[in-house]
Amino acid sequence: MTSTLSHGAPMFSEQDPKADALLAQMTLDEKIGQMVQVDSSALKDKADVQKYFLGSVLSGGSSDPDTGNTAQDWLKFVNSFQTYALQTRLKIPLLYGIDAVHGHNNIDGATIFPHHIGLGATHDPKLIERAERVTAEEVAGTGIRWAFAPCVTVPQNARWGRTYEGFSDQTALVTKLGAAATIGLQGRKLSDEPASVLACAKHFIGDGGTTNGIDQGNTVCDEATLRKLYLPPYRAAIQAGVGSVMVSYSSWNGVKMHGNKYLLTDVLKGELGFQGFLVSDWAAIDQISPDYKHDVEQSINAGLDMIMIPNGPDKSNNYVEFINDLKSLVADGKVPQARIDDAVRRILRIKIQLGIFESTATDPALTAAIGSPDHRAVARECVRESLVLLKNERNVLPLSKNIKHLVVAGAGADDLGMQCGGWTIDWQGRRGNVTHGGTTLLAAIRQTVAPETKVTFSPDASDLKNADAVIVVVGEPPYAEMKGDRSQLNLSADDLSLVAKAKAGGAPVVTVMFSGRPLELGAALTDSDAFVAAWLPGTEGQGMTDVLFGDFKFTGKSSRVWPH
Numbered sequence: 204m205t206s207t208l209s210h211g212a213p214m215f216s217e218q219d220p221k222a223d224a225l226l227a228q229m230t231l232d233e234k235i236g237q238m239v240q241v242d243s244s245a246l247k248d249k250a251d252v253q254k255y256f257l258g259s260v261l262s263g264g265s266s267d268p269d270t271g272n273t274a275q276d277w278l279k280f281v282n283s284f285q286t287y288a289l290q291t292r293l294k295i296p297l298l299y300g301i302d303a304v305h306g307h308n309n310i311d312g313a314t315i316f317p318h319h320i321g322l323g324a325t326h327d328p329k330l331i332e333r334a335e336r337v338t339a340e341e342v343a344g345t346g347i348r349w350a351f352a353p354c355v356t357v358p359q360n361a362r363w364g365r366t367y368e369g370f371s372d373q374t375a376l377v378t379k380l381g382a383a384a385t386i387g388l389q390g391r392k393l394s395d396e397p398a399s400v401l402a403c404a405k406h407f408i409g410d411g412g413t414t415n416g417i418d419q420g421n422t423v424c425d426e427a428t429l430r431k432l433y434l435p436p437y438r439a440a441i442q443a444g445v446g447s448v449m450v451s452y453s454s455w456n457g458v459k460m461h462g463n464k465y466l467l468t469d470v471l472k473g474e475l476g477f478q479g480f481l482v483s484d485w486a487a488i489d490q491i492s493p494d495y496k497h498d499v500e501q502s503i504n505a506g507l508d509m510i511m512i513p514n515g516p517d518k519s520n521n522y523v524e525f526i527n528d529l530k531s532l533v534a535d536g537k538v539p540q541a542r543i544d545d546a547v548r549r550i551l552r553i554k555i556q557l558g559i560f561e562s563t564a565t566d567p568a569l570t571a572a573i574g575s576p577d578h579r580a581v582a583r584e585c586v587r588e589s590l591v592l593l594k595n596e597r598n599v600l601p602l603s604k605n606i607k608h609l610v611v612a613g614a615g616a617d618d619l620g621m622q623c624g625g626w627t628i629d630w631q632g633r634r635g636n637v638t639h640g641g642t643t644l645l646a647a648i649r650q651t652v653a654p655e656t657k658v659t660f661s662p663d664a665s666d667l668k669n670a671d672a673v674i675v676v677v678g679e680p681p682y683a684e685m686k687g688d689r690s691q692l693n694l695s696a697d698d699l700s701l702v703a704k705a706k707a708g709g710a711p712v713v714t715v716m717f718s719g720r721p722l723e724l725g726a727a728l729t730d731s732d733a734f735v736a737a738w739l740p741g742t743e744g745q746g747m748t749d750v751l752f753g754d755f756k757f758t759g760k761s762s763r764v765w766p767h
């Protein structure tokens with residue numbers, strides 16, 4: 204067994220009587236099956252869960268139930284896979300995973316929280332623990348017990364499309380907030396919360412340090428720097444009991460992380476004493492080399508315990524191919540049986556800790572509470588604490604609720620999709636009314652001002668007549684991962700002219716920016732009397748009006764250096 208005892212090893216003891224007893228009964232097919240995680244869209248025949256003894260299914264950012272996108276659709280969908288797992292010889296339950304990275308964001312009507320860059324600006328670990336507890340309850344309400352969160356990246360270059368998935372560019376803040384998020388999702392221990400959801404610290408290691416912020420790129424630095432900048436969040440997450448870690452697509456000094464045995468096994472499992480399991484990223488092992496069987500050998504021997512496979516039998520590098528390749532690698536002695544046993548023991552321990560052997564039933568109260576007012580109130584509090592005031596001249600803010608005529612400009616003021624950003628309903632997110640139950644900034648304004656106040660929505664700022672103040676919304680369209688990589692970080696020309704038009708109207712201008720990172724603001728800053736960085740606040744737009752109209756003070760501080 205390759206995992207070594209180390210001081211400070213949290214949560215699990217080396218030996219786990221139940222896991223070892225189960226392991227002793229398992230055939231090689233059943234063991235390898237546990238190491239396979241297939242995307243729901245690749246499982247055309249759900250019976251393959253039973254046929255191949257699959258240990259996990261995930262739904263990637265855009266893999267949805269065929270019947271619809273409500274919580275009930277998801278609960279039925281998830282249970283349809285679980286049923287097959289429970290019909291296998293040993294009835295080892297399935298562990299279903301999803302990217303609940305700012306709330307249960309794939310599900311219509313779920314509470315969508317600010318993305319990590321906004322939560323980082325709160326500097327409030329207790330609040331983040333509460334936010335992730337709510338997220339865990341909504342995730343568990345759909346029968347899912349594994350969230351691929353928290354992302355504990357430390358993005359060094361804001362040109363990276365995943366900058367907003369990082370709490371901060373400062374290691375210490377990421378370390379503190381990542382541990383809080385882990386405890387929020389899992390509870391103090393995986394078995395002690397009814398809605399405990401397995402957390403997944405990602406992406407190990409150095410995903411945020413690539414040259415020029417290129418997604419899935421190459422992080423070039425010496426080991427001391429790698430350890431100083433990127434290791435502390437994993438040490439803290441492990442001490443908080445994190446049960447899974449996802450490996451990064453990126454490379455360190457030219458070596459793909461998915462093939463790096465030193466960092467995955469010697470450092471993470473040995474030195475740091477990580478006793479949970481390592482999962483690959485989406486088809487990430489395919490990037491190690493042109494030969495898939497070689498990729499399987501390299502990644503499993505490097506220390507990966509579960510492989511995320513989004514391809515079905517209709518494509519190459521699919522889950523049946525993976526299983527056959529790994530079986531023959533074991534038969535040829537190229538992957539030691541002890542490596543397989545260690546991987547499966549780690550996976551079984553987590554399933555035992557989660558309590559899913561006892562029951563995979565979902566408490567209907569959890570399902571009913573998805574998107575509830577209590578949950579949304581927590582997200583609204585996160586929005587309030589995430590807002591960063593960059594400028595406030597002539598004390599334009601707070602605005603009066605009794606203002607006579609307020610003009611709201613910028614299409615983003617009434618665009619829930621832009622307010623939520625990527626990883627919302629779809630992988631890349633999308634503009635428009637993407638989910639039920641949310642409140643746009645414009646709707647929040649209308650609910651906040653006095654009945655006598657006139658609110659004019661003028662997306663292109665053409666109708667500013669008799670305005671007593673103008674709120675202008677600027678920023679970025681939704682994006683995720685590599686689709687968000689940019690070489691320039693300036694506000695668009697359209698946004699600059701929108702703010703200039705508002706200024707020309709003569710009334711005080713309050714600019715609110717929805718963005719996944721700091722941007723170069725140029726004239727938009729000088730043309731605004733007040734400027735608020737709202738990051739990607741999510742569904743609870745009233746968290747913004749709570750502060751813009753003075754019910755709460757600005758307390759947020761940017762968690763990242765602002766480029767000049």
Ligand code: GLC
Binds near residue numbers: 262264302351484485
């Ligand atoms: C994506 C991301 C990872 C996510 C996984 C499953 O490519 O890199 O963060 O958890 O695939 O959606």
